[in-house]
Amino acid sequence: MRAVIQRVRSASVTVDRRVIAEIGPGLLILVCAMQGDDDNAARKLAVRIPKLRIFGDDAGKMNRSLLDTGGSALVVSQFTLAADTSRGNRPGFSAAAPPRDGERLYQLFARELTAQGITVETGEFGADMAVALVNDGPVTIWMEN
Template sequence: MRALLQRVTRASVSVDNTVIGEIGPGLLILICAMQGDTEAEADRLAAKIAKLRIFKDDAGRMNRALLDTGGAALVVSQFTLAADTRRGNRPGFSPAAAPEDGERLYEYFAAQIQAQGIPTATGRFAADMAVSLTNDGPVTIWLDTAD
């Protein structure tokens, strides 16, 4: 699985001009299931994200995890994280999991984030979504379970 994390002071996702998910301080997690991914990758990724020390401590150092801060997560599916740009100018997305697998793993991943004790909001799989955020830092982290 691939994830792009953005530390935010706030984030929301809308479908058809209606907000369907929003959070205050925490993480916006853009997530993509890749071909061959299973629940095991989602489990590892959720556990890693919950404990990743990318929030400031009292000294201003990135030394606290989302679990330590009481922050929330907004999980949004984004198959374009699977983009293969090695050939030509049009990205290919064939490395992404098939839609039915992608949706199942997206929902499972969001549930695993919530199971870590993190308040979790979500987008809508395969919908045309508008994501709004205020990046804090800015801090943006790329994670890939294949690495």
């Protein structure tokens, strides 16, 4: 699985002009299941992300994790993280998992975060979403397992 993690002061997802999810301080996690990913890949990524020490401590150093801060996570499916731009100007997305598998792994990923005590909000898989955020830092991390 691939993920782009952004430390945020706040974030929200709107579908059809209705806010369906929003968080305060925490992480916006854009996640994509790739061809060949399985349950273990989703669980592994979900265990790693909350432990990332990307929040400031009292000295301003990035030494605290989402678990340490008690922040929330907004998880949004984003198949475009699978983009292959090596053959021209139009990205290909064939490396993304099929939608059925992608949705199942996306939901598993969100449940695994919740199981670790993280407050999780989610976007709507396959929907045309407007994602708003106030990036904190900015801190943006790309991860793949």
